[in-house]
Amino acid sequence: MVFPVPGGSVAESKPREPAGRPGERSRQRTGGRIVLVLLAAVVLCLGGCDPLTVHKVTSTIFDGVPSLPPADQYCKDYSEKALTVETATGQKGLAQGGTQSEHPPYAEKQCSGCHDKTSESGFVVPLENLCAHCHKGFPAGEFVHGPVATGACLKCHLPHKSNSPALLVKGKGELCAICHLEPRLAAAMHDKAISSGMFCTDCHDPHSGNNRYFLK
Numbered sequence: 742m743v744f745p746v747p748g749g750s751v752a753e754s755k756p757r758e759p760a761g762r763p764g765e766r767s768r769q770r771t772g773g774r775i776v777l778v779l780l781a782a783v784v785l786c787l788g789g790c791d792p793l794t795v796h797k798v799t800s801t802i803f804d805g806v807p808s809l810p811p812a813d814q815y816c817k818d819y820s821e822k823a824l825t826v827e828t829a830t831g832q833k834g835l836a837q838g839g840t841q842s843e844h845p846p847y848a849e850k851q852c853s854g855c856h857d858k859t860s861e862s863g864f865v866v867p868l869e870n871l872c873a874h875c876h877k878g879f880p881a882g883e884f885v886h887g888p889v890a891t892g893a894c895l896k897c898h899l900p901h902k903s904n905s906p907a908l909l910v911k912g913k914g915e916l917c918a919i920c921h922l923e924p925r926l927a928a929a930m931h932d933k934a935i936s937s938g939m940f941c942t943d944c945h946d947p948h949s950g951n952n953r954y955f956l957k
Contacts, residue, residue, distance in 0.1 A: 840902045840903070840904060841903060841904050841905055841906055842902065842903050842905065842906050842907055842908050842909075843901070843902040843903075843908075844900060844901055844902065844908060846875075847900070847901040847902065848902075853865075854875070855871060855874075855900070868892070868895075869891060869892030869893070870892055871892070871894075872892065872894040873892065879948070880948045880949030881949065882946065882948070882949030882950040882951050882955070883949075883950070883951045884949060884950055884951070884952070884953060884954075884955055885948070885949040886946075886947060886948055886949060886955060889948050889949060896910075896919075896920070897909060897910060897916060897947070898910065913940040913941070913942060914940060916941075917941045944956060944957060945957065
């Protein structure tokens with residue numbers, strides 16, 4: 742619209758911006774507040790979660806979240822206060838070389854399933870009860886192998902990864918001889934079985950059984 746002003750000049754008025762629909766700005770403000778409240782709730786909830794859960798949630802909601810570091814580095818914070826395998830069992834830590842088996846919680850970076858930085862021992866339960874914390878109802882046989890009965894699972898298994906199957910500290914052909922140094926019954930039969938390529942676990946259950954000597 743053009744209209745005269747004093748002095749003979751002409752001024753042009755700018756068209757007025759159309760007003761928003763009634764309540765539109767109010768709804769926008771309300772929506773913004775809801776988003777902020779939801780984000781605050783997510784932050785508060787994640788504050789009590791372990792880092793793996795935080796990463797899963799944030800990477801689901803947001804793009805570009807960096808990947809977690811390798812398990813060795815990620816779990817270092819937990820393992821610093823936890824008892825090491827060497828001090829707890831006299832073993833020399835993780836097996837070196839190619840990895841044939843990995844404990845799923847370790848591979849999935851679920852360190853807090855076993856380790857607790859706030860406890861004196863560094864574990865969620867005493868070491869002798871640690872494996873049974875997840876592996877429930879085990880063993881079930883009438884006769885139980887000594888290390889299993891006392892919760893000394895780390896005598897035969899490594900907790901994180903191994904270059905032998907089933908997280909064994911040594912291969913099946915060497916494992917039993919770590920402890921069983923006594924003369925064997927029926928030595929000739931055992932020697933023949935071993936020379937033919939059989940292993941102790943081909944005849945004996947390593948954990949428990951309903952027959953003496955854990956015979957299968």
